[in-house]
Amino acid sequence: EAGVAQSPRYKIIEKRQSVAFWCNPISGHATLYWYQQILGQGPKLLIQFQNNGVVDDSQLPKDRFSAERLKGVDSTLKIQPAKLEDSAVYLCASSLTASGRREQYFGPGTRLTVT
């Protein structure tokens, strides 16, 4: 079974530039998550999709971050414009359903450096 795929693995941009990350979840997984993991901290949920609908985006900085999951499969997360404090690893995860008891499967992450 293929795991969660993410690209790119690394990205360096200057502040005020824009960037986009891509995630392809495990086939058949209805729920997709984007997390932000700042160095030395645990992952923080940014947005959760159930199929192509948003379940929770309460911690997504909507003035600069956006995400979509067209057709309920892969997803993109965009930052525009980026700030220095956006430097982090962005993790994508998927699970069969949106439940707190469901195991989440994680991709390798995208390490973003904003200079």
Next chain:
Amino acid sequence: AQSVTQPDIHITVSEGASLELRCNYSYGATPYLFWYVQSPGQGLQLLLKYFSGDTLVQGIKGFEAEFKRSQSSFNLRKPSVHWSDAAEYFCAVGLTGNQFYFGTGTSLTVIP
């Protein structure tokens, strides 16, 4: 405030020694409890989980964890640590409302 606490930011153990990583949570009801491991440059991998029943759960790679309701704890243990266990360990809590929270993590160093 609701939280997941991992009191130890960093732990160093000798190879072959036993290991215990602490996790405490503060939520009203018993949540679903998880331990994940993150090796450098990798995503998170599930070690074990607890939903109900036997409070001692076994996971992969020889890890186990014990749920103690009275202490709101879910500590991770391993009897004999291997050098390959060096990684970041995260305790996580899942709630019935689809919410999921991670602790701040414990970094494990294994010395020969």
